[in-house]
Amino acid sequence: MKRYVYINDDESSHELFCDNRISNRKYTVLNFLPKNLWEQFSRFMNQYFLLIACLQLWSLITPVNPASTWGPLIFIFAVSASKEAWDDYNRHLSDKKANEKPVWVVRQGIRKHIQAQDIHVGNIVWLRENDEVPCDLVLIGTSDPQGLCYVETSALDGEIDLKTRVIPAACMGIDFELLHKIKGVIECPNPDKDIRRFDANLRLFPPFIDNDVCPLTIKNTILQSCYLRNTEWACGVAVYTGNETKLGMSRGIPEPKLTAMDAMIDKLTGAIFVFQIVVVMVLGIAGNVWKDTEARKQWYVLYPLEGPWYELLVIPLRFELLCSIMIPISIKVGWLGDDQFLYLKSKVSLDLVKSLYAKFIDWDSEMIDYETGIPSHATNTAISEDLGQVEYIMTDKTGTLTENIMIFRRCCISGVFYGNEGGDALKDTKLLNAVAGSSPDVVQFLTVMAICNTVIPIKSKTGAILYKAQSQDEDALVNAAAQLHMVYVNKNANILEIRCNGSVIKYEVLETLEFTSDRKRMSVVVKDCQNGKIVLLSKGADEAILPYAYAGQQTRTFIEAVEQYAQLGLRTLCLAWRELKEDEYQEWSLMFKEASSTLVDREWRIAEVCQRLEHDFEVLGVTAIEDRLQDGVPETIETLRKAGINFWMLTGDKQNTAIQIALSCNFISPEPKGQLLLIDGKTEDEVCRSLERVLLTMRITSSEPKDVAFVVDGWALEIALKHYRKAFTELAILSRTAICCRVTPSQKAQLVELLKSCDYRTLAIGDGGNDVRMIQQADIGVGISGREGLQAARAADYSIGKFRFLKRLILVHGRYSYNRTAFLSQYSFYKSLVICFIQIFFSFISGVSGTSLFNSVSLMAYNVFYTSVPVLVSVLDKDLSEGTVMQHPQILFYCQAGRLLNPSTFAGWFGRSLFHAIVVFVITIHAYAYEKSEMEELSMVALSGCIWLQAFVVALETNSFTILQHLAIWGNLVAFYVINWIISAIPASGMYTIMFRLCRQPSYWITMFLIVAAGMGPVLALKYFRYTYRPSKINTLQQAERMGGPILSLGNIEPQPRSIEKEVSPLSITQPKSRSPVYEPLLSDSPNSSRRSLGPGTPFDFFQSQSRLSSSYSRNCKDN
């Protein structure tokens, strides 16, 4: 599990570890074709289509020219293969560029210029400013006298701020020249992909230093693909090379997400597949029977008396080939990257429109964050429809709902509250006076504020001091301290300088006990350079500080202060300090060193050691930092909740803060409309009881319009998820709103998992690294490219600049995508079925022998061209305008419940295709009977009948016609004739002169009009009847929108100006004191309740709700 890297040892490591050649290629020139084909054909459905295509080579059974299947098949495979090849070639090029990049490496004690791919583990690599790091290095020297260097890690984690990296203590002060000769060993773990961890040790060999082990952390490394910035040079030892670097290891193909819609299309394809098999069997048997009874009498067919052994199979196989077009070719070949039994993903049309949906998101100018200029981006182009089907949104709080701009607002120092009057402590004259008067408590407090952190002050050219902070809270505190005349001026190695009221005080930082989300506090041990006193300064969450106050200190005021601030929605931190004795520190310091150089469980060991120091605090005070809500958050949440989406807030913050934020952003309603139920408890029993109580209340109130939300904290959640999963799942289903506070990243992911297991579509939105797991877990992950870096945005399927864009993302893009795909996929089936039914009908008048009515060219062009072009422009279709959807977000229910694509709508399309096939077939064979019944002519009449019907079907189903749609629909009709005229002009083609002959016949045109009228009349009448007398909500809104009716007055959302200050009072949680709350039942028909129960509406609605209901039952039972 470990690797030993010998620094500057040219020989030993060459065999052990790989060189630095990066290779991201999947293929080589030789294995490309077999490997790629193997990959493509490892999917079930591709094998099926290959089989079909192979069968078609058998001329005895093929209905048409094999080219009609082989053409598209080869085309589609060629497209995806060449895309793969192109990608691979580009990867190869970029690999090559990276591999051949010249770098300075020490070889035999001399610095040499070599290619990056020749770096070996243990080599010392020299970098200049703005160089890209070629492999993972452990720093051993920099140009900076303090051993610092700055790196930009955006390629690694997407964060654009500079990170400081420091050389290990053991290498400190080694002379520039000696660095070439340095020898030593680095003991480090085997390569992994964790870019936040590097638990290693370094031991330099004499003469450099005695055999002291020096611990290494991620701070001592610079990783591959980072850039060296603001540092003249740096050098380091290569520890991981080539594909074994942290970056190389973390490369991987993310598991593709599958939308609910894809799953539904799969199911439908499965059904069609079964239908096809049935048809083939029935027709096959009928064909064999007819052959034996009738065809033997038809002397002109000359059936031999004794056929070959496979004779019985010939007719069924012919029908299999005839019917294979039932599954549309434009939809059928594909499924790259899925291991399930999935066969459907149209490489051609569906993928194309899906990437267009994604482009629309990228292009949307209303979703650009104008403050930063960051547009929205859809990383995952395949799941846009799922956005329209979201049922649960799990949101982070800080940085997602709030702006993550921290402003220091209030504080409480030794029991005195500052900033309560003006709401801004920095302007509170009392505090200013206290600072001016150098009140010792206040000065001590400000000192902690200023130096208990990991902030680095940087002097800009103008002389102003800029702080580089990794946490926004620290930034706020340091800036506030600076404004209160406690200016953190400089950090020089371990020496901090602060300027307080004109005098400069120096501290030496002895240790930094870093913040972890488990410890919830951070501390620094500093030595006052003036008097040599060693002090421990701590700051942290109240429950991580206050219990550790020294015995006898009154913490009541602090608890009150914390509560009061939390009520205001402010983030609180408690500051504390303790003076350490020299020997106590020394003793502890040894333990700390040991802990920090362990390789196993280092984090836990360090936490344990820190615990030994962090006690008996003297609590100095409480700071309160405001984190303002982002613009438009309350409106967004309200709109989305109206759309029937349930919100869960998952935050690491305190319960009170979380509830306050939740209140102020409409997440929960204040009393009496809202009701908060608390699940708490420290033991299993307590949690169990509280859970049951909440569940009971939920069951009673679930039919009421009351906003009932439950609040659970991380501890109780842990127990609930572990022991009472079933009860908690039920609660999760019943509750529309939940607040989970103090939850860890993995708990966030667990909650998403829980809801997903109940078959809900979940969307997780977050901005920080702690949300990444939940974002990846959810069906749809949305990242906010905010101040906490781009980690979340990179992991997400969609990245947006502000929370409020979520509304547009879901209601506009998600909904349109869903509607469009619903139409597109069902239409694809429809058009294939029409042609297939006609073939089946024709087989009954051709002796069930499997003759194809249509010729190869027509069949191929029908699927690939005539019917795909008009439908592709349906990506521009909008059933309702964006404004209407925004005003009536409830309409999203149609997407959530899958109203537009489900077995019953599909049955409608199936029926329509059957009806149209009958219309075309019957009219054609009667109008072109007797002397006109020439095969080629009749086939063209039937085909053009289908094309005419397609055009009108698309036109009827299109809600909004733009110029492009007119062009595509009617242009396609014209193109059909033009193409066929061209083909008819080729003497060699079977269709020679056919189309010219037809177009000159009045009876042809009369037949066409008849087909259109007979085919579309009933469809139009039915649609009109439904539209007018049984309108769906969508129809009603369409009508209202286009008639200019008074829809605006009713569903309007007024932006509600809310400020945290005004709503301090109405909060009351169901605290232990009111344990058995009774609620008056109110009767109402809220969209929410009708969503889960039977909604008023047509029988169709009824059917839907029923299935919905039953599915929600099954959801409840799923967890058993």
Added chain:
Amino acid sequence: MSSNTPSSSAGGVGSADSAAPRRNSKRPKYSKFTQQELPACKPILTPRWVISAFMLVSIVFIPIGVVSLFASRDVVEIIDRYETECVPENLRNNKVSFIQSDANKTCTRKLRVKKLMKQPIYVYYQLDNFYQNHRRYVKSRSDSQLKDNSSWNDVSSCKPEDMSNGQAIVPCGLIAWSLFNDTYNFSLNNQQLEVNKRGISWKSDRDSKFGNDVFPRNFQNGTLIGGKTLDPTVPLSKQEDLIVWMRTAALPTFRKLYGKIERDLQANETIHVTLENNYNTYSFNGKKKLVLSTTSWLGGKNDFLGIAYLTVGGLCFFLALSFTVVYLLKPRRLGDPSYLSWNRNPGGH
């Protein structure tokens, strides 16, 4: 890897400054298309629109239907089914053996002209229950062989009628082999009635599908004789009966053009037809009919289009009427927000 991050080159400290140039480069181009804001017309199914559409269809369709029906009725057609009558009565129990025997198969039929038939009068033979569209049959031909003398050997697709006595057959295949071989001779008032058999096939077929240097060869030389034999001295492009026959029919009941009579036939005239009843339809109970027909602008006699137009037009009229009635009796305001369930209960959200 770094290409899709917003900024991979700008320094962190200066990130606020670097945002400005980034803003321009990253902002998507505004266009009506990218914003999905192309001007669109959004028709909805208002009663007025739908009712007038149906009305319009009925107004257009009914006259067309009437005209078509008249056109079809104007066509004069004489149909004579002869496959049973032309078998001597004593042999009718076993028609198949009769047709396969060498007996004299000449047969005389009398056709009475009911109405004036204007020239040109088309003479068709009609076969029933004959599957020219059977897969085995329809594929059994060689287009290249028919067109080009040099590929006379190309008979691979013609099975089972590809070779005979070890020689390729020209024209090969089941279709050619089963060529219809009944012949008709018309006489009116004891005068021969000229039947023009030229120009009965498609010109395009004569010109480019059947070669004028391809002569029948080794045709009907096998043990099984199918249908008509061809004169080996006449090129295929002149064998119009063959060309007509090779245009396979899509339906099991079909008519094929036999010839044209280029003179008017007066009402109540009687035509004597002397026919050679050679073609075997008896083994599969097929019917044979001789059809004399004039044409209209719509083609032959076929009431289907007219009736269908009248039906569709009538139904549309009926629909338009009933929609109007329903609309008048039960008016319904379109887009009434009160139909939205969430609006019925303002407190519901």
